[in-house]
Amino acid sequence: RFPSDTGLRRQWEVAIRREGFVVTESSKLCSEHFKPDDFDRTGQIVRFRDGATPSVFNFPCHLQRPVVTRNTKTSRKAEESLPVDLSQHFPESEPQPNDDHSYALPNSPTRLKARLSEALARVESLEREKQNAKARERRAKKTVKSLLEDLKEKNLINEELNERLGFHSGKIN
Numbered sequence: 204r205f206p207s208d209t210g211l212r213r214q215w216e217v218a219i220r221r222e223g224f225v226v227t228e229s230s231k232l233c234s235e236h237f238k239p240d241d242f243d244r245t246g247q248i249v250r251f252r253d254g255a256t257p258s259v260f261n262f263p264c265h266l267q268r269p270v271v272t273r274n275t276k277t278s279r280k281a282e283e284s285l286p287v288d289l290s291q292h293f294p295e296s297e298p299q300p301n302d303d304h305s306y307a308l309p310n311s312p313t314r315l316k317a318r319l320s321e322a323l324a325r326v327e328s329l330e331r332e333k334q335n336a337k338a339r340e341r342r343a344k345k346t347v348k349s350l351l352e353d354l355k356e357k358n359l360i361n362e363e364l365n366e367r368l369g370f371h372s373g374k375i376n
Contacts (some may be wrong), residue, residue: 204230204232205226205230205232206251211256213252213257214225214256215257218256218257218258218260219232219236219257219260220260230319232257235259236257236258236259236260237251237257237259238257238258238259240252241255241256241258242255253262271345271356299361347368351365
């Protein structure tokens with residue numbers, strides 16, 4: 204949530220650089236836009252440290268803040284030798300990717316397809332892990348059941364304890 208303190212709220216609004224954006228009571232900002240040391244994690248509840256402002260963004264070129272340049276003779280000379288026509292280096296027709304959030308969709312269909320393939324591969328991997336975990340659980344239950352039967356057969360376990368332990372082996376009487 205945006206802070207209730209008007210000064211700090213204004214700092215947040217300036218930091219996110221969204222033209223025409225007006226904060227409402229329901230406005231929220233993703234925690235990915237804050238540095239780890241902006242959070243106070245000492246208690247059970249994670250809170251912002253006093254004066255924390257969002258500072259982690261992947262802004263497109265037109266929203267980048269200009270870098271402060273040095274004002275020496277050598278710096279000016281180096282700046283003058285740079286090419287004037289920057290359009291050949293930064294064509295405006297290409298959309299700039301917005302990788303600000305891990306859950307944001309990529310702009311190009313090729314990158315989207317690659318992300319989909321990665322996600323499907325991850326799903327397959329997780330399905331295999333799930334099947335393996337289920338198989339391990341079945342083997343463990345079978346072992347416990349076998350041990351319980353052996354103990355009962357040798358009269359080393361009473362009926363009450365057998366019923367209690369039988370629950371853990373998947374055997375319900």
